[in-house]
Amino acid sequence: MAKKRKQAPKPEEEEDASDNEIGSDSEQQQQAVKEDDDMNEAISSEEEDDGDNDAAPEPITPAIQSSSITSDGRYHNKQRLLVLSSRGITARYRHLLEDLRTLIPHSKKESKLDVGKNYSGSGAGGGYGAAINEIAEVRGCHTVLFLECRKRGQDGYLWLGRTSHANSSFSQDGNNAAAKNHLMISGGPSIKFHITNIHTMDELKMTGNCMKGSRPILSFDKAFDTVDHLKLVKHLFVDVFGTPRGHPKSKPFVDRVMGFYYADGKIWVRNYQILEETAATAKEAHSQKKLTGHAHSTSLIEIGPRFVLNPIRIFRGSFGGQTLYVNEEFVNPNVIRSMDKKEKGEKYVRRKGAERKRKMRDESIVVPNDPLADVFD
Secondary structure (H helix, E strand, O other), X not given: OOOOOOOOOOHHHHHHHHHXXXXXXXXXXXXXXXXXXXXXXXXXXXXXXXXXXHXXXXXXXXXXXXXXXXXXXXXXXXXXXXXXXXXXOOHHHHHHHHHHHHHOOOEEEXXXXXXXXXXXXXXXXXXXXHHHHHHHXXXXXXXXXXXXXXXXXXXXXXXXXXXXXXXXXXXXXXXXXXXXXXXXXXXOOEXXXXXXXXXXXXXXOOOOOOOOOEEEEEEEOHHHHOOHHHHHXXXXXXXXXXXXXXXXXXXXXXXXXXXXXXXXXXXXXXXXXXXXXXXXXXXXXXXXXXXHOOOXXXXXXXXXXXXXXXXXEEEOOOOOOOEEEEOOOOOOXXXXXXXXXXXXXXXXXXXXXXXXXXXXXXXXXXOOOOOOOOOOO
């Protein structure tokens, strides 16, 4: 049998085959170049990782910080307030202190403080400041509300400030005694107020009421955002009167408002209940919605207590240190009492002087003898 001859490929088929071979060669070259690039990138990334490990860590970006600010509802802000008074306070101040303890669930009660001026604690100042800082460190408190009475209860002074324990918690070198003493001295800031016009809850007999342990809404006057020293006062008020979220003794409700208003150079403090009332009938609801745009009405009813704070001095440290602000318009109550006594003394002197003048006038008036007085005798 005759063998079949292989037919020679046509010119078009030869061109297609050559094109396929050329395309396969180019694809293999591109794949090899790609593999080389991947190897180079992997080597460069390993070198960068090694360099980053040797170098200092990069600072946290603001985006990461903002994600950590969001609250998860847990008890993270573990602020504790130490509430105490000096010995010799009157019943009015004692009732005010008890009302404040009721309104501040994150407070810790302490007995009356009785120390002399020569008390020198652990070498960090003396007097009330050293004793209060030691008590705050033992009780683990960050802020202090201290009510001091002088002149047998006539004058009341309210101290608010951050203790040395609050600042020492940020110190990394906890074993350094010198650093601890420095923080004990430089803790703060602290503010001294003169407290007047005190009215307690029982005295006011207000109809307002709120749940014990509820978190308040702190309302500040616009002056607290414009006046320099009031900005610092605002931060301390937030630390003292603002209940931390998730505190074990607090309730997850907001049913009261604490207002701080600045007028006549003084801070006026008020406490109100947030009362929401719904209409009893559909007609009342319609009229209420027509007036306010809501079917329910919201009003504020005062609970108490109420008092007025006159800032005297702001210290950089805890109960002492460098003076940051001085109220030049403040007049010491002792000066006022001495002026009142002086005025009463001057009144007495004027009255006695008038008596002497009247007596001298009466003596100077002499009736002359009438020669005809005894004619008809």
